[in-house]
Amino acid sequence: MFQRDGTLEEMDPQVFKLIAEEKKRQVTGLELIASENFTSRAVMTAVGSCMTNKYSEGLPGARYYGGNEVIDQVERLCQQRALEAFGLDPSEWGVNVQPLSGSPANFAVYTALLSPHDRIMGLDLPHGGHLTHGFATPKRKVSATSIFFESMPYRLDESTGVIDYDALERNAMLFRPRIIVAGASAYARDFDYARFREIADKAGAYLMTDMAHISGLVAAKLLRNPFEHSDVVTTTTHKSLRGPRGGLIFYRKAHEAAINSAVFPGLQGGPHNHTISGLAVALKQAQAPEFVDYQKQVVANSKALAGRLQKLGYSLVSGGTDNHLLLVDLKPAGIDGARVQSVLDAVHITLNKNSVPGDRSAVVPGGVRVGTPAMTTRGLREADFEAVAEFIHRGVRIARRLAEQTPAPARVREFEALLAEKAGSDAEIQDLKQEVLRFATQFPMPGL
Numbered sequence: 001m002f003q004r005d006g007t008l009e010e011m012d013p014q015v016f017k018l019i020a021e022e023k024k025r026q027v028t029g030l031e032l033i034a035s036e037n038f039t040s041r042a043v044m045t046a047v048g049s050c051m052t053n054k055y056s057e058g059l060p061g062a063r064y065y066g067g068n069e070v071i072d073q074v075e076r077l078c079q080q081r082a083l084e085a086f087g088l089d090p091s092e093w094g095v096n097v098q099p100l101s102g103s104p105a106n107f108a109v110y111t112a113l114l115s116p117h118d119r120i121m122g123l124d125l126p127h128g129g130h131l132t133h134g135f136a137t138p139k140r141k142v143s144a145t146s147i148f149f150e151s152m153p154y155r156l157d158e159s160t161g162v163i164d165y166d167a168l169e170r171n172a173m174l175f176r177p178r179i180i181v182a183g184a185s186a187y188a189r190d191f192d193y194a195r196f197r198e199i200a201d202k203a204g205a206y207l208m209t210d211m212a213h214i215s216g217l218v219a220a221k222l223l224r225n226p227f228e229h230s231d232v233v234t235t236t237t238h239k240s241l242r243g244p245r246g247g248l249i250f251y252r253k254a255h256e257a258a259i260n261s262a263v264f265p266g267l268q269g270g271p272h273n274h275t276i277s278g279l280a281v282a283l284k285q286a287q288a289p290e291f292v293d294y295q296k297q298v299v300a301n302s303k304a305l306a307g308r309l310q311k312l313g314y315s316l317v318s319g320g321t322d323n324h325l326l327l328v329d330l331k332p333a334g335i336d337g338a339r340v341q342s343v344l345d346a347v348h349i350t351l352n353k354n355s356v357p358g359d360r361s362a363v364v365p366g367g368v369r370v371g372t373p374a375m376t377t378r379g380l381r382e383a384d385f386e387a388v389a390e391f392i393h394r395g396v397r398i399a400r401r402l403a404e405q406t407p408a409p410a411r412v413r414e415f416e417a418l419l420a421e422k423a424g425s426d427a428e429i430q431d432l433k434q435e436v437l438r439f440a441t442q443f444p445m446p447g448l
């Protein structure tokens with residue numbers, strides 16, 4: 001060999017040390033980002049295997065390179081397990097397992113079913129939507145979806161925090177989109193897919209469901225089934241599904257050729273076979289009874305967290321949750337999501353600032369998004385998440401105190417400078433940080 005094949009620690013101590021630091025961060029903190037999870041040792045073993053070495057442009061049985069006889073078996077197995085996990089009839093549905101993640105999967109669907117400048121309707125980003133569903137400001141088109149297609153958002157009824165289906169229907173009949181996207185990045189309620197289908201049919205549109213956040217809950221049959229009403233369903237594979245970082249596109253058979261050619265050669269080259277291998281493992285795990293129990297606990301924990309935060313006086317968008325996440329509107333508490341996120345980061349609680357209805361800035365939004373999948377994987381139950389709510393509450397109080405002490409002009413930049421100055425000496429911050437450390441390290445971490 002031209003180079004010694006040593007261990008990572010031997011060959012690159014710097015990267016080895018950084019990975020060890022990240023492992024410590026994950027073990028000693030509370031991971032509450034709704035789009036994150038901890039995958040299994042078996043999945044990580046597959047992702048870190050020799051499957052990363054092989055190029056396999058094309059589809060099983062129709063590759064552009066030789067030597068893919070094993071790769072073909074793995075990809076076919078992954079396809080089979082994906083259909084089985086969601087109870088789909090292979091005579092009616094197919095699946096492409098090659099998308100690198102959810103955003104490429106969504107863009108592949110648009111590439112397959114739309115022409116440039118066709119019209120798309122998706123949930124507005126400040127109301128819980130995702131960038132790939134289209135987003136533009138008065139000054140620029142932020143999302144590539146809005147650059148290459150014409151996008152118009154639908155929104156929540158701000159009085160209820162629930163999708164305003166009547167307004168969606170009225171606007172769809174005027175805008176006449178070619179595709180309507182059902183799905184969200186920060187929406188705590190289930191979707192009325194039958195109503196979406198009704199509106200799409202009236203407008204002459206395809207219905208695409210992006211179930212990236214909730215695919216694990218859908219597989220466990222804890223939420224409504226989008227497949228009954230959708231033309232295409234996309235998902236990431238690393239959120240509630242608890243697999244590696246990848247994407248899936250489920251399609252009705254009429255769209256098979258268009259979807260597959262949009263993925264390759266349209267948008268991607270060779271698929272990541274190590275990821276597909278890990279995904280096949282995760283999809284097997286998703287069919288086990290324990291996976292259903294896990295998803296039930298995810299929802300129970302989300303409801304427990306929501307209930308405790310409400311008792312502490314916090315306002316939740318839509319008033320509660322049906323799924324794995326909740327969206328907390330901090331404006332009534334006199335603080336914003338950016339400052340609260342910074343304080344919680346300092347005490348090893350990881351969540352994300354998030355826009356809520358009525359916000360004017362995505363940089364300093366009025367809320368935070370909190371999710372339960374990752375810590376449920378580590379074994380937390382309802383009482384534990386009630387304790388987590390208390391930690392968050394204490395972090396909010398610290399953020400409010402520091403905000404009052406921030407020197408003029410009291411922007412987030414000055415706030416973060418003050419936080420950095422006080423983080424090592426402020427007794428309240430240090431006490432909370434140590435309590436979080438003791439709490440988090442009680443629970444096991446899979447795969448590490």
